[in-house]
Amino acid sequence: xxxxxxxxxxxxxxxxxxxxxxxxxxxxxxxxxxxxxxxxxxxxxxxxxxxxxxxxxxxxxxxxxxxxxxxxxxxxxxxxxxxxxxxxxxxxxxxxxxxxxxxxxxxxxxx
Amino acid sequence: xxxxxxxxxxxxxxxxxxxxxxxxxxxxxxxxxxxxxxxxxxxxxxxxxxxxxxxxxxxxxxxxxxxxxxxxxxxxxxxxxxxxxxxxxxxxxxxxxxxxxxxxxxxxxxxxxxxxxx
Numbered sequence: 308x309x310x311x312x313x314x315x316x317x318x319x320x321x322x323x324x325x326x327x328x329x330x331x332x333x334x335x336x337x338x339x340x341x342x343x344x345x346x347x348x349x350x351x352x353x354x355x356x357x358x359x360x361x362x363x364x365x366x367x368x369x370x371x372x373x374x375x376x377x378x379x380x381x382x383x384x385x386x387x388x389x390x391x392x393x394x395x396x397x398x399x400x401x402x403x404x405x406x407x408x409x410x411x412x413x414x415x416x417x418x
Numbered sequence: 419x420x421x422x423x424x425x426x427x428x429x430x431x432x433x434x435x436x437x438x439x440x441x442x443x444x445x446x447x448x449x450x451x452x453x454x455x456x457x458x459x460x461x462x463x464x465x466x467x468x469x470x471x472x473x474x475x476x477x478x479x480x481x482x483x484x485x486x487x488x489x490x491x492x493x494x495x496x497x498x499x500x501x502x503x504x505x506x507x508x509x510x511x512x513x514x515x516x517x518x519x520x521x522x523x524x525x526x527x528x529x530x531x532x533x534x535x536x
Contacts, residue, residue, distance in 0.1 A: 311460070341524075350509060350527035351461070394461070405474060406525070408453075408461040 310334060311397050313409035320416055324385045328412045330395030331377045339398040340371055340378045344391045345411065351394055354380075385416045420444070422528035424510050430534045436498040439531045443492070443512030449473075450493050451513075451525060452485060456506040467493060479504075500535045507532050 312331045320326050332340075340357035355362065357369040357378050368381040378397075382389055395409035423442045431437050443450045452464040464483070465475035469490035478485070482501070487493040497504055511525040 309460075350529050352527065353524045356524075405463050405466070405476070407463070410460040 309409075310407045311395055311409040313393075313395050313412045315410055315412060317413035317415050320385055320414070322385055322387060322416055322418055324416075325381065325383045326385055326414065327379055327381045328393055328395075328414075329377050329379050330397075330409050330412075331375075332395075332397045332407075333376070334397070334399050334407075335376065337376075337397045337399045339404070340369075341396040341398075341406075342367075342369060342378075342380050343394040343396055343408075345394055346391050354393070382414075385414075387416050387418065390414055390416045422510055422512050422526050424508075424528040424531050426531060427529065428532045428534075430536065431500055432536055433502055434499045436496065437500055437533060439495045439497075439508050439510075439533070441493045441495070441510030441528055443510070444514075444526055447512035447514050447526075448490070449513045449515070449525075450487060451511045452493070452495055453509040453511065454506050455509065455530075456503075461509065464495075497533075500533075502535050505533055505535045 310333050342354040343351040344354045345351040355364050355369050357371045361370045366383045370379045392411040392413050394411045396406045398404045398406045425440045429437050448469050450467040453461050455461045463477040465485055466473045467487045470487050484496045507530040509530045510528045513525045
């Protein structure tokens with residue numbers, strides 16, 4: 308079983324739609340959780356951290372469920388510019404807080 | 419403020435040759451990370467520097483890979499001799515804080531070096 312699993316998609320949605328991605332992790336000692344966005348042939352960029360209480364940033368909402376060991380990302384009112392790959396990143400405690408990346412979920416927003 | 423830069427952007431070498439990748443982190447960032455993404459796979463951690471010291475190199479594939487960060491500024495990743503399976507995109511990232519609990523935990527990634535070994 309992979310340490311961090313994501314549905315690769317692609318999720319193909321029309322503009323204005325709401326779309327949600329889930330990411331499951333296997334290490335129960337995981338402490339920090341992030342969503343990164345990666346555009347085609349570009350570097351990953353932090354989209355948002357995921358807090359235990361859940362957090363929202365504009366059209367984006369992230370949730371953490373420690374009991375079931377998954378995090379989610381909800382995008383409301385999708386824009387064409389939201390098309391990208393969304394990477395789930397989980398960091399476990401240890402000497403170096405090594406991040407573990409999921410393979411990413413591809414989102415395509417069409418007119 | 420300049421971001422993380424990497425050089426070269428692309429490198430095509432033959433099996434058995436040597437390649438050296440360079441990363442310049444954001445000024446003032448003590449933490450520097452190397453990652454690799456093989457086609458079709460997830461991004462994998464290689465190693466982590468804090469200033470000039472290797473904090474964790476558990477992700478380094480084998481002894482053909484050597485990373486250095488002399489002076490705690492830029493870092494180099496040398497692959498010698500290169501093998502076909504070393505092909506991929508090598509990302510460097512830097513951050514100001516070590517622990518995610520100390521800050522947002524954001525790592526700033528460079529644009530990557532696309533390495534092709536033929």
